Amino acid sequence: MFRKAGEQGYLLMWAPEQYGGLGLDDMRYEQIVQEENFLHGDPGLCLTLHSRVVAPYIGQHGTEAQKQRFLPPAVRGEKILAVAMSEPAAGSVLAGMQARAEEHADHWVLHGSKTYISNGLLADLVVVAAKTGSGSGAKSGGGSHAIGLFVVEEGMAGFKRGRKLDKLGLDAQDTAEMFFDGVVVPKANVLGDPTQGFRYLAQALAVERLQIAIGSIAHAQVAFAVTLEFVKERTAFGRPIGTFQNSRFRLARMRAEIDALQSHVDHCVMLANAGALTAEVASGAKMLATELEGRVIDECLQLHGGAGYMEEYRISRMYRDARVTRIFGRTSEIMAEIIGRRLGLDERRLTR
Incomplete structure (x- = not known):
């Protein structure tokens, strides 16, 4: 899969042409790859981790010799990061x-x-x-x-x-x-x-958390689409379950929340493109997107009824896959800590 993605030019698209990349330093390209992978592929295929989380450590902090050595095979998908x-x-x-x-x-x-x-x-x-x-x-x-x-x-x-x-x-x-x-x-x-690895890691974590937010909102979008199709086809009491007020209202609220947060995540991508994405904004996007992903997929499984608990239905697998996003890239609680400290709510400052 990595080699096929490399052949299509989907890996390290930001990398300059002399290293085999396309020189497209616009995160929206990777965002599209993520969204399409969540729709048609599998969230376990970590192309974005390879391209936008790990490879930039080499691109930003590597010597010319290191870039010449490590980036081209990563662009081609021959070396996985x-x-x-x-x-x-x-x-x-x-x-x-x-x-x-x-x-x-x-x-x-x-x-x-x-x-x-x-x-x-x-x-x-x-x-x-x-x-x-x-x-x-x-x-x-x-x-x-x-x-x-x-x-x-x-x-x-x-x-x-x-x-x-x-x-x-x-x-x-x-x-x-x-x-x-x-x-x-x-x-x-x-x-x-x-001696400066801590600083390098801290600089990269904002983009990493944004990548998680992009994936989480994409996962919620797919869960909603799968469920909307299901409630139009499955019937109860002689009519589609989507026509019941409870189903309509729950889906309407999910649609509004997903759209609102999608707009925020898109805005964060543009901030990242401009080099203006801060730690607290990225942490907020990650926290809200992963928590919305969890709520939406839980609601969508509920609307599937007993079928939602069966492995043969996609929503069941999505429910399991979604749970970790509130943990990796640091937990939602740590995201709240980062935001709170940037608000000046640091115990060490307030108790002096």
Whole structure:
């Protein structure tokens, strides 16, 4: 699927032509790919993670040599990308990261483990976040919270993958564990400053959360369309169930809410295109879109009645697939924390 997408020019469309891309740095192109994939494909196919979440780390922080080496095969779908942040004990909280990298003359040695890694089994190139500051054996300084980003390649000694994790939904997605046991990473595979990874990750998280919002609203749109068709055809008491007032009113409210939030997500895409998407706006879009996705799909399953609980109906699979979006990319509660702190509601400030 990645190779076919690459052949059609659907991967890393933002990449300059000298790296094989189309030079189309307008997020609406990736938005359309997401929407069509949710309608006709499967949400477990993480093309956008590859193109708009991971690859920009290379495009923005990589050297010219790294771009020439890593971007063209990613554009063609020959090398699949993943990013490894979450850990078994710390989740996605970067401050609690245990993975570490020790600096040597011409390489770094990487130790630690990661979990919940999307594209984890398929990935050929993994951008791994690891501590590089004091206490990690690093020579470059940067303090105890310094983090580096390392491109680990398939086949490097000490790099192992765990099992494909059994999940509630997203059955098509190869979510996996990763282990790094003394992996020797050449300095040619370090992205940018090996002490500034936290800043690089923070800059990218707004776009990542917007990608989740785009997918969530697309998923809600598809659930609504599937359900509208169902209630027009299924009958009760001798007439289509969509003609009952309860069904009409519930569908009318869903239609209005989806349309309103779709407009906001579209606006956020334009902000991202202008380089003006802030952390709090992206967090709000992610929080609202994922929560609306959950409510809409739950309502749509209810309107399917008993059929909605059957695997043969698409809404059943959609119900399972939707639940994780309020968790990955950081939870809805963390999104609210980010927004609240930007409002000045930080306990450390207010209790001084």
